[in-house]
Amino acid sequence: MSQRLKVKQILSDDKTHYEATVKGWVRSFRNNQFIALNDGSTNNNLQIVIDAENTDAALLKRITTGAAISAAGQVIPSMGKGQRVELKAETLEILGDCDPEKYPLQLKNKPSLEYLREIAHLRFRTNTFGAIFRIRHSLAFAVHKFFNDRGFVYLHTPIVTASDAEGAGEMFRVTTLDMKNPPRTEAGEIDYKEDFFGRSTNLTVSGQLEGELGAMAFGEIYTFGPTFRAENSNTARHLAEFWMIEPEMAFYALEDNMDLAEAFIKSLISHILEHNREDLDFLATRLAEEEKQKPQQERSDMGLIEKLEFVLHNEFVRITYTEAIDILKDSKPNRNKKFQYLIEGWGADLQSEHERYLVEKHFRKPVILTDYPKEIKSFYMKLNDDNKTVRAMDILFPGIGEIVGGSQREEDYDKLVQRMQDMHVPVDELSWYLDTRRFGTAPHSGFGLGFERMMLFVTGMTNIRDVIPFPRTPKSAEF
Amino acid sequence: MSQRLKVKQILSDDKTHYEATVKGWVRSFRNNQFIALNDGSTNNNLQIVIDAENTDAALLKRITTGAAISAAGQVIPSMGKGQRVELKAETLEILGDCDPEKYPLQLKNKPSLEYLREIAHLRFRTNTFGAIFRIRHSLAFAVHKFFNDRGFVYLHTPIVTASDAEGAGEMFRVTTLDMKNPPRTEAGEIDYKEDFFGRSTNLTVSGQLEGELGAMAFGEIYTFGPTFRAENSNTARHLAEFWMIEPEMAFYALEDNMDLAEAFIKSLISHILEHNREDLDFLATRLAEEEKQKPQQERSDMGLIEKLEFVLHNEFVRITYTEAIDILKDSKPNRNKKFQYLIEGWGADLQSEHERYLVEKHFRKPVILTDYPKEIKSFYMKLNDDNKTVRAMDILFPGIGEIVGGSQREEDYDKLVQRMQDMHVPVDELSWYLDTRRFGTAPHSGFGLGFERMMLFVTGMTNIRDVIPFPRTPKSAEF
Numbered sequence: 001m002s003q004r005l006k007v008k009q010i011l012s013d014d015k016t017h018y019e020a021t022v023k024g025w026v027r028s029f030r031n032n033q034f035i036a037l038n039d040g041s042t043n044n045n046l047q048i049v050i051d052a053e054n055t056d057a058a059l060l061k062r063i064t065t066g067a068a069i070s071a072a073g074q075v076i077p078s079m080g081k082g083q084r085v086e087l088k089a090e091t092l093e094i095l096g097d098c099d100p101e102k103y104p105l106q107l108k109n110k111p112s113l114e115y116l117r118e119i120a121h122l123r124f125r126t127n128t129f130g131a132i133f134r135i136r137h138s139l140a141f142a143v144h145k146f147f148n149d150r151g152f153v154y155l156h157t158p159i160v161t162a163s164d165a166e167g168a169g170e171m172f173r174v175t176t177l178d179m180k181n182p183p184r185t186e187a188g189e190i191d192y193k194e195d196f197f198g199r200s201t202n203l204t205v206s207g208q209l210e211g212e213l214g215a216m217a218f219g220e221i222y223t224f225g226p227t228f229r230a231e232n233s234n235t236a237r238h239l240a241e242f243w244m245i246e247p248e249m250a251f252y253a254l255e256d257n258m259d260l261a262e263a264f265i266k267s268l269i270s271h272i273l274e275h276n277r278e279d280l281d282f283l284a285t286r287l288a289e290e291e292k293q294k295p296q297q298e299r300s301d302m303g304l305i306e307k308l309e310f311v312l313h314n315e316f317v318r319i320t321y322t323e324a325i326d327i328l329k330d331s332k333p334n335r336n337k338k339f340q341y342l343i344e345g346w347g348a349d350l351q352s353e354h355e356r357y358l359v360e361k362h363f364r365k366p367v368i369l370t371d372y373p374k375e376i377k378s379f380y381m382k383l384n385d386d387n388k389t390v391r392a393m394d395i396l397f398p399g400i401g402e403i404v405g406g407s408q409r410e411e412d413y414d415k416l417v418q419r420m421q422d423m424h425v426p427v428d429e430l431s432w433y434l435d436t437r438r439f440g441t442a443p444h445s446g447f448g449l450g451f452e453r454m455m456l457f458v459t460g461m462t463n464i465r466d467v468i469p470f471p472r473t474p475k476s477a478e479f
Numbered sequence: 480m481s482q483r484l485k486v487k488q489i490l491s492d493d494k495t496h497y498e499a500t501v502k503g504w505v506r507s508f509r510n511n512q513f514i515a516l517n518d519g520s521t522n523n524n525l526q527i528v529i530d531a532e533n534t535d536a537a538l539l540k541r542i543t544t545g546a547a548i549s550a551a552g553q554v555i556p557s558m559g560k561g562q563r564v565e566l567k568a569e570t571l572e573i574l575g576d577c578d579p580e581k582y583p584l585q586l587k588n589k590p591s592l593e594y595l596r597e598i599a600h601l602r603f604r605t606n607t608f609g610a611i612f613r614i615r616h617s618l619a620f621a622v623h624k625f626f627n628d629r630g631f632v633y634l635h636t637p638i639v640t641a642s643d644a645e646g647a648g649e650m651f652r653v654t655t656l657d658m659k660n661p662p663r664t665e666a667g668e669i670d671y672k673e674d675f676f677g678r679s680t681n682l683t684v685s686g687q688l689e690g691e692l693g694a695m696a697f698g699e700i701y702t703f704g705p706t707f708r709a710e711n712s713n714t715a716r717h718l719a720e721f722w723m724i725e726p727e728m729a730f731y732a733l734e735d736n737m738d739l740a741e742a743f744i745k746s747l748i749s750h751i752l753e754h755n756r757e758d759l760d761f762l763a764t765r766l767a768e769e770e771k772q773k774p775q776q777e778r779s780d781m782g783l784i785e786k787l788e789f790v791l792h793n794e795f796v797r798i799t800y801t802e803a804i805d806i807l808k809d810s811k812p813n814r815n816k817k818f819q820y821l822i823e824g825w826g827a828d829l830q831s832e833h834e835r836y837l838v839e840k841h842f843r844k845p846v847i848l849t850d851y852p853k854e855i856k857s858f859y860m861k862l863n864d865d866n867k868t869v870r871a872m873d874i875l876f877p878g879i880g881e882i883v884g885g886s887q888r889e890e891d892y893d894k895l896v897q898r899m900q901d902m903h904v905p906v907d908e909l910s911w912y913l914d915t916r917r918f919g920t921a922p923h924s925g926f927g928l929g930f931e932r933m934m935l936f937v938t939g940m941t942n943i944r945d946v947i948p949f950p951r952t953p954k955s956a957e958f
Binding site: 006008024025039102122144160162170174175225230411432436440 | 483485487502503504505518519520545546547549574575576577578581582600601603604609612613615616619620623627630631632633634635636637638639640641642649651652653654655656658659661668669675676677678680682689692693695696697698699704705707709711719720722729730890911912914915916917918919920921922947948949951953954955956957958
């Protein structure tokens with residue numbers, strides 16, 4: 001038998017007139033003659049031409065959408081429209097049947113994204129989700145490549161943790177105790193000393209604190225792993241389980257941190273534009289069609305590819321929180337009381353509507369906001385000399401809002417302990433974290449990028465459940 | 480100020496006589512003149528020469544092991560032994576002090592691995608753990624590179640799951656229910672419908688089943704993420720949280736699966752031999768010294784580098800379980816009743832002692848064992864025509880035992896359901912999994928590689944807690 005080749009390879013090769021075997025799934029079969037075969041290597045199908053007259057009728061009947069087949073024959077130039085080459089089948093074998101009466105993707109009408117979410121185990125087989133998850137792969141690889149090229153160390157920070165890293169939100173408990181009859185202390189409390197880890201444990205909300213330990217030895221590290229929030233938010237923007245990338249760098253001031261984050265995001269976009277153009281084009285077309293359904297004023301003025309290239313080729317705007325407040329206070333929607341939360345003055349926590357105004361209306365560019373009031377940020381952020389603001393930076397993206405949150409970290413032991421006490425963070429429990437400030441402390445910075453937020457931006461999808469293979473949300477943990 | 484350069488860059492560059500700024504941590508300071516500076520980019524230190532006579536005595540006192548410093552000056556050829564170049568400091572700044580009375584790594588005696596496990600947050604700063612975790616980074620990158628180069632799709636399978644994938648072991652519960660007063664059904668059972676996900680959920684033991692869903696769309700996928708076992712095993716080989724790599728490939732028979740696994744392992748070894756030679760050499764020396772403490776007959780006959788090159792350049796032995804039983808039954812330790820578990824005949828589950836005999840004594844090579852009795856393997860493995868054995872394959876490594884477990888999967892719907900029923904696997908709950916066999920099933924295979932097992936092999940370390948940054952084990956979830 002001739003060598004098995006992937007569809008992507010055959011379609012991208014200039015060669016013709018050679019023997020090949022292909023294996024994949026039937027996307028369509030028309031005129032009892034033309035099979036569109038997909039093997040997952042690309043969204044494009046290979047046309048297989050069969051000689052219906054000399055093919056068993058029973059076999060022909062089994063060539064249905066979704067069936068797995070193996071075909072061998074000559075790769076030849078195609079006479080038909082839409083493809084350069086096709087495979088003239090000499091042999092054809094059905095590896096696995098697919099009953100057209102039962103197959104959910106057999107539907108003549110295009111299945112909705114909502115319906116496909118219910119059959120997430122099969123949605124990979126559609127063009128849309130094929131494109132999305134090949135891009136997700138590339139984006140993940142680009143993350144590793146970016147940091148590897150720069151000498152960062154990939155640090156696997158723990159998933160099960162006894163510490164609530166930053167008070168970042170509600171946590172999931174991890175336990176092996178008998179829920180029906182847990183051991184109790186004399187005082188009647190649950191006795192977590194009897195639990196698997198000998199203490200109360202949760203799923204991590206962030207690898208940052210452990211990441212800082214790594215940065216203070218390797219200089220530059222990053223994490224890339226699952227993180228969790230037990231928030232009961234059933235929205236298109238929230239997941240209970242999502243992936244996050246958290247680099248942490250010794251000897252980086254806030255400016256270095258911003259430079260790195262901007263270079264990082266641009267390198268991700270550059271990578272997929274180079275490696276996933278077909279899939280991006282497919283999603284761009286999908287998005288353009290979706291936009292057509294919207295009223296004129298809600299449509300985006302840029303297509304998906306344009307938007308990616310715009311971010312790639314423009315510097316992000318960098319302004320302080322204080323400057324942003326001035327802009328917002330004086331903005332039309334604030335003066336006309338169109339904001340739901342009006343900006344009265346300095347100190348206000350920015351809402352999504354404000355971030356979107358800055359990014360989408362005022363600057364029309366990604367914006368990095370820095371130096372937020374200390375009251376609305378985490379304990380570990382470096383206090384500025386004004387004693388009012390911290391060296392935080394949030395990167396805001398059009399349509400997405402905050403895509404990166406980061407800061408220069410407070411490296412001074414005394415100041416950090418003071419902040420922890422002010423914010424009721426347990427100093428004793430984080431004694432190991434404080435050791436980085438006790439022993440050879442140094443200026444350092446880091447940030448977190450929500451991987452699914454980035455996926456939303458590069459795919460043009462609007463529901464975060466459509467960019468992770470198996471979404472975990474309140475009341476749902478299917479598959 | 481001159482540009483900040485990493486120590487690795489300065490030491491690997493042929494240039495001399497140029498200005499540079501370096502930042503890092505003091506490893507040692509001798510004669511009030513020579514600082515050995517480490518910045519985590521390499522195990523090698525940069526010698527910084529300071530002009531003690533013209534340096535403030537108070538500053539000199541603060542140059543202690545562990546202190547973070549910044550130094551700038553000329554990179555010049557070194558007169559001293561042990562280094563090609565050194566930095567003649569013109570300016571020196573202490574960024575963070577390190578009290579020699581309190582710093583745990585200040586010890587004059589070499590700290591033990593056991594002690595370093597207790598201060599895992601600081602052990603990255605030692606040569607041994609610097610080398611280990613730079614290698615861990617490279618090994619992880621090599622995983623992604625191998626699969627990316629071959630067109631595999633990286634699939635993030637879920638961490639929180641409602642299914643017990645393969646009955647692979649004890650699981651951790653994930654819950655937000657109030658442990659003190661959980662909601663109950665009328666029958667008095669815990670009412671998991673009230674839990675966050677609306678059902679009982681656990682931490683995943685394997686991404687395989689979800690991986691198969693991906694393979695039946697993308698053709699070839701892999702996972703690389705944390706997996707969990709709530710087994711109360713306090714040994715040098717077990718972790719409650721560990722990382723696993725699980726590729727899953729449509730249209731692969733068992734032979735293709737073995738070919739891929741062997742090529743994969745060799746590419747990992749080849750990658751680190753190419754990129755981490757200094758760190759490997761350091762660990763090889765460490766291991767050789769450790770071996771010297773052992774009685775002659777317990778010593779390994781190969782050094783670390785030799786062992787890696789041996790695996791790289793030799794084909795793995797491939798034999799069936801049945802052949803292995805014949806060898807073991809007839810072996811000296813079996814005949815002399817030296818095995819703890821004597822091999823009486825076909826059907827016996829192989830113990831570590833048997834695996835080690837095959838790999839370390841009989842073949843003296845990595846061994847792939849195939850076609851195990853169905854009774855001792857999982858439900859999803861393809862049944863052979865003999866109706867007795869399944870198309871399983873385990874790869875056994877010297878000193879490690881099983882490093883890879885895999886199989887061709889049962890693609891036949893009826894046979895698979897029969898096996899599930901025989902083995903009391905709930906068919907209804909895995910209806911989504913069975914859909915891969917209902918709709919366009921195809922021969923497919925996959926395997927799992929325990930990342931920390933591989934780390935043990937390539938680093939020569941013997942305790943698995945020393946090759947993961949923050950080990951999770953019974954009664955321990957520090958940091």
